[in-house]
Amino acid sequence: MNTMTIKQDSATASKIKGSIVVVGPGIMLGAHITPRSRTYIEKADLVFYCCPMLVRDWITTLNPNTRNLGEYYGIEKDRRITYREMVDAMLAAVRDGLKVVAVFYGHPGVFAWSTHKVIEEARAEGYTAHMEPGISADACLYADMGIDPARYGCQSYETSQFMFYQRKIDPTAYLLLWQPAHAGDTQIKNQPSTPAQRQVLVDLLCETYPAEHQVALYKAPFLPMDKPSIRWFALQDFASIDIDLVETLVIPPAQKMQFNQSIMNKLHALNQ
Amino acid sequence: MSAIKLIELLGMDGELTLDKLSPADRALVIKLMGEKEEEDDEVAPNMSQTASFD
Numbered sequence: 213m214n215t216m217t218i219k220q221d222s223a224t225a226s227k228i229k230g231s232i233v234v235v236g237p238g239i240m241l242g243a244h245i246t247p248r249s250r251t252y253i254e255k256a257d258l259v260f261y262c263c264p265m266l267v268r269d270w271i272t273t274l275n276p277n278t279r280n281l282g283e284y285y286g287i288e289k290d291r292r293i294t295y296r297e298m299v300d301a302m303l304a305a306v307r308d309g310l311k312v313v314a315v316f317y318g319h320p321g322v323f324a325w326s327t328h329k330v331i332e333e334a335r336a337e338g339y340t341a342h343m344e345p346g347i348s349a350d351a352c353l354y355a356d357m358g359i360d361p362a363r364y365g366c367q368s369y370e371t372s373q374f375m376f377y378q379r380k381i382d383p384t385a386y387l388l389l390w391q392p393a394h395a396g397d398t399q400i401k402n403q404p405s406t407p408a409q410r411q412v413l414v415d416l417l418c419e420t421y422p423a424e425h426q427v428a429l430y431k432a433p434f435l436p437m438d439k440p441s442i443r444w445f446a447l448q449d450f451a452s453i454d455i456d457l458v459e460t461l462v463i464p465p466a467q468k469m470q471f472n473q474s475i476m477n478k479l480h481a482l483n484q
Numbered sequence: 485m486s487a488i489k490l491i492e493l494l495g496m497d498g499e500l501t502l503d504k505l506s507p508a509d510r511a512l513v514i515k516l517m518g519e520k521e522e523e524d525d526e527v528a529p530n531m532s533q534t535a536s537f538d
């Protein structure tokens with residue numbers, strides 16, 4: 213998009229009342245929110261949120277005009293319907309001319325469908341819409357587990373998508389699997405998948421990693437009184453472990469990085 | 485100060501811990517935590533559609 217298009221878009225948008233800003237409070241209550249996101253929440257006409265329990269109560273202290281998008285979840289309900297309903301609810305408020313803020317925990321654009329969708333659709337209808345970044349679960353993971361994603365590289369996938377599609381795993385890099393509690397759930401429900409479904413993931417991973425490879429389930433604390441949880445176990449035991457819906461599966465590298473000699477030769481030749 | 489605002493303070497100040505709060509404030513926070521533990525959270529806040537069937 214060129215500068216001209218951006219100017220025209222904002223000119224059109226500014227004539228229309230109603231806007232949406234999507235923000236993230238980070239993971240830990242009170243600790244991670246940016247001053248900018250906080251101010252957006254405080255000044256909003258209406259705040260939607262999709263956040264853990266106490267974070268919801270806290271947001272209500274910043275602005276009492278709130279609506280809980282969590283109400284759209286249902287245990288047996290296809291999460292894709294839930295996410296669509298969230299977008300529709302937010303868009304309806306924007307169309308009513310309100311200054312809307314949506315708060316999705318962590319970074320609002322990380323592993324979240326409705327947040328990107330609502331911005332896309334609001335813009336298409338001529339409303340101003342944008343996202344503010346926040347501190348995501350992997351940002352906490354790097355800090356708590358002492359991992360620098362640059363050290364060996366780091367792949368990140370949604371677990372079920374990783375299973376449904378043919379991916380090329382690089383066992384010399386870290387592999388982060390998000391939403392592992394839903395591994396292999398083809399119905400996209402809001403409940404944990406079965407041990408049998410998770411065993412399919414174990415079998416898939418064991419094509420690349422040794423069965424006894426040590427992997428971890430990581431959970432960043434939502435509350436300042438809590439500590440990070442890092443549970444190490446052998447990959448082959450994954451199917452029988454109780455998983456929290458908000459844990460992330462961390463698979464460290466299992467092989468050494470291999471030097472790319474032919475590329476190095478080419479690069480050295482350039483230096484001569 | 486309300487219990488939730490005390491938790492916010494704990495979040496904002498990494499050197500402040502539950503045991504450094506006054507007994508009355510600490511009791512407030514612990515009481516709220518106890519109440520919330522009993523409530524069933526309807527949000528298992530998983531928000532990614534998995535792009536499974538794109």
Ligand SMILES: C[S@@+](CC[C@H](N)C(=O)[O-])C[C@H]1O[C@@H](n2cnc3c(N)ncnc32)[C@H](O)[C@@H]1O
Nearest residue numbers: 318319322323348349390391431432458531532
């Ligand atoms: C739909 S995603 C939301 C991620 C969130 N937007 C973020 O920025 O971290 C949910 C998944 O994120 C990861 N996650 C969320 N909260 C977490 C936490 N407290 N600790 C570790 N992983 C977490 C888990 O993999 C969980 O299944």
